[in-house]
Amino acid sequence: MARIAVVAGDGIGPEVVAQARKVLDAVLPDVQATEYDLGAARWHRTGEVLPDSVLAELAGHDAILLGAVGDPTVPPGVLERGLLLKLRFAFDQYVNLRPSRLWPGVAGPLGNVKPGEVDLVVVREGTEGLYAGAGGSLHRDTPAEVATEESLNTRHGVERVIRDAFARAARRERRKVTLVHKTNVLTHAGSLWARTFDAVAAEHPDIDTEYQHVDAAAMFLVTQPQRYDVVVTDNLFGDILTDIAAAVTGGIGLAASGCINPEGAYPSMFEPVHGSAPDIAGQGIADPVAAVLSAALLLEQLGHSESAARVNAAVAAELASRVPGVTLRTEEVGDRLAANAVA
Amino acid sequence: MARIAVVAGDGIGPEVVAQARKVLDAVLPDVQATEYDLGAARWHRTGEVLPDSVLAELAGHDAILLGAVGDPTVPPGVLERGLLLKLRFAFDQYVNLRPSRLWPGVAGPLGNVKPGEVDLVVVREGTEGLYAGAGGSLHRDTPAEVATEESLNTRHGVERVIRDAFARAARRERRKVTLVHKTNVLTHAGSLWARTFDAVAAEHPDIDTEYQHVDAAAMFLVTQPQRYDVVVTDNLFGDILTDIAAAVTGGIGLAASGCINPEGAYPSMFEPVHGSAPDIAGQGIADPVAAVLSAALLLEQLGHSESAARVNAAVAAELASRVPGVTLRTEEVGDRLAANAVA
Ligand SMILES: CC(C)[C@H](C(=O)O)[C@@H](O)C(=O)O
Numbered sequence: 120m121a122r123i124a125v126v127a128g129d130g131i132g133p134e135v136v137a138q139a140r141k142v143l144d145a146v147l148p149d150v151q152a153t154e155y156d157l158g159a160a161r162w163h164r165t166g167e168v169l170p171d172s173v174l175a176e177l178a179g180h181d182a183i184l185l186g187a188v189g190d191p192t193v194p195p196g197v198l199e200r201g202l203l204l205k206l207r208f209a210f211d212q213y214v215n216l217r218p219s220r221l222w223p224g225v226a227g228p229l230g231n232v233k234p235g236e237v238d239l240v241v242v243r244e245g246t247e248g249l250y251a252g253a254g255g256s257l258h259r260d261t262p263a264e265v266a267t268e269e270s271l272n273t274r275h276g277v278e279r280v281i282r283d284a285f286a287r288a289a290r291r292e293r294r295k296v297t298l299v300h301k302t303n304v305l306t307h308a309g310s311l312w313a314r315t316f317d318a319v320a321a322e323h324p325d326i327d328t329e330y331q332h333v334d335a336a337a338m339f340l341v342t343q344p345q346r347y348d349v350v351v352t353d354n355l356f357g358d359i360l361t362d363i364a365a366a367v368t369g370g371i372g373l374a375a376s377g378c379i380n381p382e383g384a385y386p387s388m389f390e391p392v393h394g395s396a397p398d399i400a401g402q403g404i405a406d407p408v409a410a411v412l413s414a415a416l417l418l419e420q421l422g423h424s425e426s427a428a429r430v431n432a433a434v435a436a437e438l439a440s441r442v443p444g445v446t447l448r449t450e451e452v453g454d455r456l457a458a459n460a461v462a
Numbered sequence: 463m464a465r466i467a468v469v470a471g472d473g474i475g476p477e478v479v480a481q482a483r484k485v486l487d488a489v490l491p492d493v494q495a496t497e498y499d500l501g502a503a504r505w506h507r508t509g510e511v512l513p514d515s516v517l518a519e520l521a522g523h524d525a526i527l528l529g530a531v532g533d534p535t536v537p538p539g540v541l542e543r544g545l546l547l548k549l550r551f552a553f554d555q556y557v558n559l560r561p562s563r564l565w566p567g568v569a570g571p572l573g574n575v576k577p578g579e580v581d582l583v584v585v586r587e588g589t590e591g592l593y594a595g596a597g598g599s600l601h602r603d604t605p606a607e608v609a610t611e612e613s614l615n616t617r618h619g620v621e622r623v624i625r626d627a628f629a630r631a632a633r634r635e636r637r638k639v640t641l642v643h644k645t646n647v648l649t650h651a652g653s654l655w656a657r658t659f660d661a662v663a664a665e666h667p668d669i670d671t672e673y674q675h676v677d678a679a680a681m682f683l684v685t686q687p688q689r690y691d692v693v694v695t696d697n698l699f700g701d702i703l704t705d706i707a708a709a710v711t712g713g714i715g716l717a718a719s720g721c722i723n724p725e726g727a728y729p730s731m732f733e734p735v736h737g738s739a740p741d742i743a744g745q746g747i748a749d750p751v752a753a754v755l756s757a758a759l760l761l762e763q764l765g766h767s768e769s770a771a772r773v774n775a776a777v778a779a780e781l782a783s784r785v786p787g788v789t790l791r792t793e794e795v796g797d798r799l800a801a802n803a804v805a
């Protein structure tokens with residue numbers, strides 16, 4: 120039995136999560152889902168972001184499925200630090216996994232890149248770097264104000280995510296890992312990342328490796344996304360690069376992610392990369408594909424690779440059959456995906 | 463008379479700088495250029511990166527024209543920290559200016575963006591943030607290693623670059639400034655940037671403003687680069703975003719930049735965004751357009767707006783006349799641009 124905590128969240132979150140659950144229920148006979156009310160709506164109502172008791176309950180699940188949280192009236196940082204990052208850090212989700220494929224049938228923005236040609240996965244570090252929350256300010260609101268943000272990087276944290284990237288590359292066809300950093304400017308953290316990467320690479324002579332500065336990688340993701348297989352990078356660079364990768368493969372409406380604790384000591388969390396999209400919420404027109412692909416990552420992580428493959432195949436069929444310009448209905452897409460995943 | 467210090471540098475640097483000088487000589491009758499031998503070659507020969515005496519001499523010039531420095535055998539950071547960033551910081555070049563236009567005749571990678579539609583400029587902060595060099599490490603090469611990088615931001619530094627961005631927007635047609643940061647995670651620096659931006663915006667009711675997180679901006683630069691006019695952002699975000707902007711407008715072969723001290727207390731520095739490209743160096747096939755456009759920024763900064771406009775027009779004509787697939791010759795392009803700029 121899979122015990123899944125469901126955080127539907129705000130805006131289109133509940134709409135797309137409902138479809139992901141349909142698909143999960145279709146392929147896994149014994150899902151036990153428990154809903155948790157977290158996000159902007161709860162914060163507005165109660166002032167609570169993530170009570171300790173809820174955190175403790177979430178810890179008892181096999182995985183978390185999250186829709187999207189937030190709305191424009193919540194001050195920046197409240198839900199990000201208090202909920203999303205809190206979960207990533209509390210549950211030691213050090214692998215932030217973001218696959219990008221240019222699916223057949225999807226018209227990406229790049230004129231010279233054909234569907235099927237892009238199939239990369241970014242392994243973004245999830246528990247360190249500039250996301251550590253190690254910053255502060257002095258003399259706020261005066262001309263003398265200074266504000267700092269500190270990137271914290273440990274050998275422990277860097278090595279484990281690089282190992283994960285190599286392990287994933289070893290299971291893929293092209294067997295290539297690209298390290299992205301900015302070693303020429305961030306010399307201390309960059310050196311730690313580069314030396315650790317080289318050490319792990321030495322244990323994997325069968326895997327191709329390359330290094331790129333983050334600015335170059337941002338450019339090549341646009342001009343030549345085909346060149347990437349597995350990309351490993353730090354938390355902030357990964358945040359930016361994965362949105363570029365999503366953009367060149369059809370947009371965040373299709374982008375899935377998993378915040379993974381590979382050892383399973385804590386639950387991993389799966390969520391579409393898109394936000395709560397208040398502008399289209401309630402209309403039943405949000406694309407649930409990103410949420411459904413996130414559910415496929417969840418299945419994979421819980422060991423149900425075959426079910427995951429069936430969900431991916433259903434998504435492939437769905438995308439291949441889409442007619443440009445036709446408005447999709449969230450519910451109908453979910454119904455089709457659930458049906459196709461078990462067909 | 464314009465006293466220009468020329469740092470041709472390594473690889474294709476001297477090849478493209480020679481063309482930029484041709485063009486400068488053509489449009490400005492009284493350029494007095496002095497060459498400085500800096501870069502990888504000098505470092506290999508003498509171990510010197512930027513002697514204090516050279517820094518002092520450079521300070522006596524009106525501007526610096528730089529080709530490209532570096533080669534793969536120089537350890538990361540040596541020339542970046544010791545030369546490029548040293549100059550930016552020593553000469554207080556706090557405006558790192560990077561215009562991106564999709565010139566008519568240039569086939570960008572984006573299928574749905576037409577030449578002429580993209581015309582944006584990124585005003586990247588140049589003297590603060592993660593480029594401050596405030597980092598360190600402990601327990602190097604042990605499992606206990608930690609490495610830090612600190613982003614330092616001051617109201618002084620943030621306000622002056624934001625003011626510059628608004629001043630530039632006021633001189634442009636669309637009069638719009640987009641602030642890019644990551645206020646939801648980097649809450650301290652992000653709040654300083656956002657509050658300062660709002661304060662300066664309040665003084666410019668005639669200028670449109672918007673805010674975007676860096677990950678969203680990276681995505682929109684790919685899906686909708688047309689939406690940007692002036693973008694203001696911090697040092698590292700600017701590094702990444704300008705390479706994306708370059709990629710969507712035809713590549714770094716066309717991307718110019720200026721490291722500007724707007725007050726003219728110190729010389730500003732102008733350089734193509736591309737590197738020394740050792741793979742094509744010596745073949746006479748490097749595209750000098752980025753270097754020539756950088757020279758146009760130099761002209762603009764020194765008050766020769768009309769000459770700058772003529773150089774830009776020559777570049778426009780050159781790019782519009784290019785036939786895809788025909789290998790260009792660096793010298794010939796330079797000759798044509800110099801001739802057209804005075805025609
Ligand atoms: C919402 C925000 C905290 C988050 C991040 O920066 O990691 C988001 O952009 C993402 O990529 O999941």
Ligand SMILES: CC(C)[C@H](C(=O)O)[C@@H](O)C(=O)O
Binds near residue numbers: 303542543547701735
């Ligand atoms: C070479 C490097 C120090 C530099 C930077 O990071 O600023 C470069 O990438 C640039 O954009 O000018």
